Amino acid sequence: MIKNVHQYYVYILTNMPNGTLYIGMTNNLERRILEHKKGSVEGFAKKYGLKTLIYFEVHQNVNDAIRREKQLKKWKRQWKIDLVEKDNSDWNDLASDWYS
Template identity: 55%
Template sequence: MPNRDFHCYYVYILASKKNGTLYTGMTGGIDNRMEQHKLEMFEGFTKKHNVKNLVYLEEFQYVDDAMAREKKLKKWRRQWKIDLIEEENPQWRDLTEDWKGFMGNK
């Protein structure tokens, strides 16, 4: 693991498609976590419902802040999450498409 002056933690929302099934999660390594979701390495909800498009992402320096935000978002109504996604990503694009080198992206 690289030695950094600070850590990054991420709260993210995945979708199966626009206005489809949503999943909210938190991780300390977004690139690895997205690869795991894309390759369906987790048994359970995301694999069962084909939820693997990263449509929303927030970054935090402190794990406690990220955990608190994830818990808050998980309690939100579905429409509030949709509004949050559409405010930042109105086309519901998979944000990993912008990551050079991620699973073959150029």
């Protein structure tokens, strides 16, 4: 029997390099980032214009993703910046070519 494979994403958005950071979790990263980019969901990210995807990680278990999101939200700002800059030192939008 083939088991369904689920993926859950923890992600970080910003409005500019070294700007405001937002950490979120979703089961559909492309859809969720598009919602952020369009500003279609009210909340913190929309209020501060957080539309640039600068980091994400994939989890197979929803509880692991929730735990990781909560962990990152408790981190000091510099730790979050270090995490982003480890693989994305220029703070590039990782979703810049997802939508045409």
